[in-house]
Amino acid sequence: MRLTTVVVVVVLLLCSAVVGGESGSKHDYADALSKSILFFEGQRSGRLPSNQRMNWRRDSGLSDGHELGADLVGGYYDAGDNIKFGFPMAFSTTVLAWSVLEFGDLMGEEEGNAKDAVRWATDYLLKATNVSDKVFVQVGDPDTDHNCWERPEDMDTPRTVYIVDKDHPGSEVAAETAAALAAASIIFNVTDPPYALILVQRAIKVFDFADRYQGSYNDSLGGAVCPFYCDFNGYEDELLWAAAWLYKATHNKYYWNYLMNNLHTLKSNAKFHGGINGGESFGEFGWDNKHAGLNVLFSNIFLLFLQELPMTDDGSNPFHTYADKFVCTVLPESPTRSVNYSQGGLLFKQGGSNMQHTTALSFLLIVYARVLAGAGKVVQCGNIVATQSRLIEVAKGQVDYILGDNPLGMSYMVGFGTKFPQRIHHRGSSLPSLTQHPAHIACKGGTPYYLTPSPNPNLLIGAVVGGPNATDGYPDSRPFAEESEPTTYINAPLVGLLAYFKSHS
Structure with missing residues (x-):
């Protein structure tokens, strides 16, 4: 490495200390x-188990699917509403399973709780895929639900079931x-092999359905999914993402070949212009876009299973x-x-629920830092050299911001620390529990609770809200949903991050 490059790196590291988490604060990771x-227990739908710890919640959605003769009881509400949206639920499940797979050995006694959180979702997803060439992808009418403010235990809005099938495809959600x-099958391989086998066999069938009958659920379901969880990015990345996880779960070269034969779609679909420097962006990862996640995931797979894999023509690893x-x-x-990055150091992207980007991209930084360590490599960004430790430093800065190292000096996780959001955009949390108000x-009876400036009566412990705005301001108000609403896909990657820093603080 040239001396000038080293000097540039050192200067930039010093200048970016606020982003890298050099505050000196210590948190109880x-x-x-x-x-x-x-938090995931607070999002549960269905009949709650005897060991339910978020005890202000009660059973809900017990007739879901019954009008069609199907059992769709269970699963998660994605955010602060009472809809079971299959697309973000499945993504949250994938990433939560990845968190356990990558960092489960660092979780201690919490690994069992994390696996329980995954299993609550996969038990439901097995029900949702129980009929061949059909996936039940959503329960609840979103327009009607969003017009009400009521507890999930009380909901009397239509529990409409939405389906994709061969005539109405939904390749992205399938x-x-x-x-x-x-992904979940891998984490249960040792502790529950029969369940793991059921999961992977079903995954194979559902992937085959998604691939054979290609099309977007935007077109099949229209206003039921748009603009709520409309697929803006196309379904090709989800097909590759699923193939990658199936290869990791089965080592079947069919899925490797599927990836290599369709890799061109990943590059051609990286059409994200308008970043602060313009040009193509490979820094997208979330419920809609799997590009960065796929590349980080498979760069590791490539190293682990190199002897099994047919090489590319030039022997290179495109995922790296x-x-x-x-x-x-x-x-x-x-x-x-x-x-x-905000003045206070928060990674920020335009659009709602910014913390989903903060946690997801930080999670990938940690995972890829481990890949770099295993390969003995660094990342070259122009004249800047990024080492494994620098990636970890940036990710830690984001986690510490969430936990309190920010201009407002508050935690954005409910129940963590002494200052945290009190008026989150969440129906169950903001309304009195059945114990308090039997x-x-x-539907409209909850409106006064929505509008009151009083704190929520029920703490949704562990919920991370959408987060502050681009100037580090946070209104702590239910009507400001972009800032104050928690989601499962914010927390899913954060679980892995916290497990890592719990052991590497």
């Missing part, structure tokens, strides 16, 4: 980990469901190349950065 997993089942590009879109000092609260 073990406590945050426990709470981040507990493929993401296959990815979730495949694209994963490096991801790092360069996120690294604060990179000349090709395509995300913003009488039914109708």
Whole structure:
């Protein structure tokens, strides 16, 4: 390495200390980990088990699917509403399983709770895929639900069931469901082999359905999914994402060949212009876009199973190349950065629920840092060299911001620390529990609770809200849903991050 490059790196590291988490603050990552997993119990739908710890919640959605003769009881509400959206639920399940797979050995006694959180989702996804060439992808009419403010235990809005099949395809949601089942199968291989086998066999069938009958659920279901969880990015990345997880779960070269034969679609679909430096962006990962996640995941698979894999023509690893590009879109000092950072150091992208980007991209940084360590490599972003430790430093800065190292000095995780959001955009949390108010609260009966400036009566422990705005301001108000609403897909990657920093603090 040239001396000038070293000097540039050192100077930039010093200048970006606020983003890298050099505040000196210490957080109880073990406590945050426990709470981040507990949050999922607050999102449960269905008949709650005897060991339910979020005890202000009660059974809900017990007739879901019955009008069609199907059992669709269970699963998760995705955010602060009472809809079971299959697309983000499946993605949250995939990433939560990945968190356990990657960092489960660092979780201690919380690994069992994390696996329980995954299993609550996969039990439901097995029900949703129980009929060949059909996936039940959503329960609840979103327009009607969003017009009400009522507890899930009280909901009297239509529990409409939405389906994709060969005549009404939904490759993105079906493929993401296959990815979730495949990823989960890996974490249960040792502790529950029969269940793991059921999961992977179902994943194979659902992927086959998604691939044979290609099409977007945007077109098949229209207003039921758009604009709520409309697929803006196309379904090709989900097909590749599912194939990657199926290869990791089965080592079947069919899925490797599927990836290599369709890799061109990944590059051609990286059409994200408008980052702060323009150009293509490989720094996208979330319920809609799997590009960065796929590249980080498979760069590791490539190293682990190199002897089993047929090589590319030039013997290269294309996933490493694209994963490096991801790092360069996120690294604060990179000349090709395509995300913003607030004055206080928060990774920020335009659109709602910003913390989903903060946690997901930080999770990938940690996973890829481990890949780099195993390969003995660094990332070159122009004249900037990013080491494994720098990726970890940036990710830690984001986690510490969430837990309290920010201009407002508050934690954005409910119940963590002494100052945290009190008025989150969440129906169950904001309305009195059945113990406090046994009488039914109708659709509009909850409106006064929505509008009151009083704190929520029920703590949704572990919930991480959408987060502050681009200037580090946070209104702590239910009507400001982009900032104050928690989601499962914010917490799912955070579980893995907290497990890592619990052991590497």
